[in-house]
Amino acid sequence: MHSRKTRCPDCASGAFRGNGNCAKCDGTGINTNVSSIQPECPYCKGSGICGECQGTGLIGSDPEDTPFILTLFGPK
Ligand SMILES: [Zn+2]
Ligand SMILES: [Zn+2]
Numbered sequence: 001m002h003s004r005k006t007r008c009p010d011c012a013s014g015a016f017r018g019n020g021n022c023a024k025c026d027g028t029g030i031n032t033n034v035s036s037i038q039p040e041c042p043y044c045k046g047s048g049i050c051g052e053c054q055g056t057g058l059i060g061s062d063p064e065d066t067p068f069i070l071t072l073f074g075p076k
Contacts, residue, residue, distance in 0.1 A: 005060040010052035018057035022050050 011018025021027025040046030
């Protein structure tokens with residue numbers, strides 16, 4: 001089964017699947033902007049979890065939702 005989920009572009013690292021870490025703070029949850037008084041990373045609210053994929057490392061719909069062929073040619 002071919003998965004249509006793709007690597008989350010916002011994750012800190014990962015080749016084919018993101019590691020689920022916030023790229024702004026690399027999963028530490030610490031605000032890397034030293035000029036800010038806010039101690040927590042504003043992008044993940046200090047959780048260290050990538051907000052784009054909720055820490056799953058993948059984005060996109062499940063292959064069961066839409067058959068791959070339909071996304072190419074559309075339903076007739
Ligand atoms: Zn992500
Ligand atoms: Zn963060």
